[in-house]
Amino acid sequence: MFQQHSLLDFIQLSGAAALVYWLFLALYRAYLSPLSRIPGPKLAAITYWYETYYEVYKGGQYFRMIDRMHAKYGPIVRITPNEVHFEDPNFNDVLFPSLGKRKIDRPGVRRLEPIIQEYMDKMLVRMQKSGTQSEVVELHHMFKACASDIITLYAFGDSFSFMDQPDYGQPYFRAGEAFNSMTHLFGAFPWLLTIATSVPGWLFKYLNPDMTEFVDRREWWIEKVREIRNSNNPERAKNTIFGGILDSSLPVEDKTDERLANEAQLIVFAGEGTTAHTLTSAIFHLLEKPEILQKVKDELAAVVSDGRPVPTFQQLDKLRYMDAVITETIRLHPGAMHRQVRVCPDDAIVYADRARGVEYVVPPGTVYGISPLTSHMNGSVFQDPYEFVPERWIDNPEISKAFMGFSRGTRGCVGITLARRELSAALATIFMKYDVYRGQQGPTLELYDTIRARDIDAASDYITPLPMKGSMGLRVRIRD
Numbered sequence: 001m002f003q004q005h006s007l008l009d010f011i012q013l014s015g016a017a018a019l020v021y022w023l024f025l026a027l028y029r030a031y032l033s034p035l036s037r038i039p040g041p042k043l044a045a046i047t048y049w050y051e052t053y054y055e056v057y058k059g060g061q062y063f064r065m066i067d068r069m070h071a072k073y074g075p076i077v078r079i080t081p082n083e084v085h086f087e088d089p090n091f092n093d094v095l096f097p098s099l100g101k102r103k104i105d106r107p108g109v110r111r112l113e114p115i116i117q118e119y120m121d122k123m124l125v126r127m128q129k130s131g132t133q134s135e136v137v138e139l140h141h142m143f144k145a146c147a148s149d150i151i152t153l154y155a156f157g158d159s160f161s162f163m164d165q166p167d168y169g170q171p172y173f174r175a176g177e178a179f180n181s182m183t184h185l186f187g188a189f190p191w192l193l194t195i196a197t198s199v200p201g202w203l204f205k206y207l208n209p210d211m212t213e214f215v216d217r218r219e220w221w222i223e224k225v226r227e228i229r230n231s232n233n234p235e236r237a238k239n240t241i242f243g244g245i246l247d248s249s250l251p252v253e254d255k256t257d258e259r260l261a262n263e264a265q266l267i268v269f270a271g272e273g274t275t276a277h278t279l280t281s282a283i284f285h286l287l288e289k290p291e292i293l294q295k296v297k298d299e300l301a302a303v304v305s306d307g308r309p310v311p312t313f314q315q316l317d318k319l320r321y322m323d324a325v326i327t328e329t330i331r332l333h334p335g336a337m338h339r340q341v342r343v344c345p346d347d348a349i350v351y352a353d354r355a356r357g358v359e360y361v362v363p364p365g366t367v368y369g370i371s372p373l374t375s376h377m378n379g380s381v382f383q384d385p386y387e388f389v390p391e392r393w394i395d396n397p398e399i400s401k402a403f404m405g406f407s408r409g410t411r412g413c414v415g416i417t418l419a420r421r422e423l424s425a426a427l428a429t430i431f432m433k434y435d436v437y438r439g440q441q442g443p444t445l446e447l448y449d450t451i452r453a454r455d456i457d458a459a460s461d462y463i464t465p466l467p468m469k470g471s472m473g474l475r476v477r478i479r480d
């Protein structure tokens with residue numbers, strides 16, 4: 001009996017101590033923390049569960065809540081106990097500083113020119129095949145397959161050849177989407193990710209059959225790294241992203257097969273999803289606004305006058321209006337929409353909210369970030385921000401200060417050159433052949449039961465944007 005009372009007393013004392021600790025922590029975070037002066041909901045300042053509620057329970061909805069915070073509190077808000085979010089395009093370069101002009105791997109991208117042209121030819125063949133039957137096609141499947149094959153060839157010198165598969169490798173991409181759906185769950189409970197990555201493949205497939213293709217290809221990445229590392233051909237590594245890494249002075253633990261495979265896999269995931277999303281969104285807007293498409297076609301006719309079906313890189317570089325179309329598409333539909341975070345470890349960030357006449361100090365070590373879509377929809381920079389207006393980038397280049405489509409500063413997207421070349425090549429190839437359908441004969445494309453708010457716009461944020469539940473994405477009837 002004495003032991004039972006002692007155990008009960010211990011549990012009660014432990015519970016009371018935990019409650020007191022939590023209350024003091026909540027009071028500190030809300031009123032005594034160096035961040036306590038920065039405006040925002042008290043619940044967001046007190047606990048990370050506030051974010052978890054919107055991301056996990058509500059399903060990728062914290063980006064909407066952050067926008068509501070800015071509307072209420074101003075351009076700087078505290079969104080977690082140790083994270084501050086900004087909405088001030090004039091401050092972007094302070095938050096994301098550059099150390100000078102970044103080195104762009106143009107030769108590495110240049111070697112992909114014949115590969116991109118080959119895949120543009122494959123894309124035309126697949127579209128023509130569908131066009132002979134006037135099929136309604138979910139084009140994002142083709143775009144994902146094409147982007148995946150190209151970026152995987154760039155990274156590993158090999159690919160899964162999804163463009164040669166009748167279903168464009170859809171089971172693999174569904175597996176990737178299933179993994180992405182757990183993004184916020186893993187963020188809230190990191191130990192779940194540790195378990196998921198350590199579970200044997202056969203058990204993981206049994207517990208989550210949707211991940212079968214994902215698991216089956218996991219060894220492929222590692223095996224390719226081993227092939228590249230052990231190859232007797234010195235050009236083998238140079239023709240992949242590992243050439244400089246394997247010969248670098250990085251610690252041995254940073255160059256293991258598993259580590260390099262994981263890093264390359266992240267590059268592939270980033271390259272295939274964002275490119276496909278941009279192409280899908282651009283096709284929608286160009287078909288919805290034939291007058292803009294006509295400007296694209298007129299520019300293509302002037303620049304690509306040699307009759308070739310796929311433009312050269314040299315020709316693509318001259319497509320100024322096309323570049324504006326791509327930038328405007330990414331502005332409205334960033335392929336990576338989750339807030340881009342940084343930490344300044346040594347210096348405080350001083351921010352002056354001039355409209356309210358208040359100055360805030362963000363102490364060193366605080367996480368801060370900007371959400372691309374929030375910055376891109378800033379009405380003080382972009383007139384009629386929801387409208388698709390490519391001309392704005394030609395008429396007023398100063399608005400680029402608010403553009404976060406490829407991030408900014410020293411950690412900006414390393415694949416920006418490849419992405420823009422691939423995007424312009426695909427759009428140019430398609431619209432040199434196809435026109436918008438107006439009842440005429442010849443190769444045409446027609447939007448089919450596609451609504452922007454339901455099928456194109458971001459409805460939830462899982463690092464990459466997702467449309468509304470039940471959406472079938474962009475659907476187009478192809479006629480040849």
